[in-house]
Amino acid sequence: MTTLFEAATPNPSGHRDVRPEQVLADKKATRIIDVREPSEFTGELGHIEGAELVPLATVAAASTSWAKDEALVLICRSGRRSEQAARELTAAGFQHAMNMLGGMLAWNEARLPVEGATR
Numbered sequence: 001m002t003t004l005f006e007a008a009t010p011n012p013s014g015h016r017d018v019r020p021e022q023v024l025a026d027k028k029a030t031r032i033i034d035v036r037e038p039s040e041f042t043g044e045l046g047h048i049e050g051a052e053l054v055p056l057a058t059v060a061a062a063s064t065s066w067a068k069d070e071a072l073v074l075i076c077r078s079g080r081r082s083e084q085a086a087r088e089l090t091a092a093g094f095q096h097a098m099n100m101l102g103g104m105l106a107w108n109e110a111r112l113p114v115e116g117a118t119r
Contacts, residue, residue, distance in 0.1 A: 004025075011086075015086035015087060015099055016086075018098045020101075020112055023048070023107075027073075029071065030073050031052070032050060034051040034053050035055060036053070040077060046118075048075065049115050056081045069096065070096065072086075074098065079100065079101050082103060
């Protein structure tokens with residue numbers, strides 16, 4: 001069986017990109033890191049069940065306790081901050097950092113399940 005990381009699209013920055021549907025299909029085997037701010041995490045877009053809130057400014061410090069070979073999916077509102085986090089983690093030696101394309105906007109557009117939404 002192919003892992004989420006293997007199925008992900010390589011990005012020129014060294015990390016990989018995944019679509020929301022791919023994350024949903026394999027989220028139990030992946031650590032989901034939401035790099036938005038706390039108000040966004042519980043805001044109108046909600047968050048993915050099981051996602052850990054680690055705001056972008058704290059990712060470097062928090063990642064010191066993460067395994068470098070662990071599959072990580074980085075998520076934000078639109079995919080920009082999570083791409084930055086995936087790039088930084090890859091540069092720091094994380095082997096399976098992935099950015100979810102389109103962020104929570106794409107997740108919600110695909111009508112995938114969310115928690116904590118204030119819609």
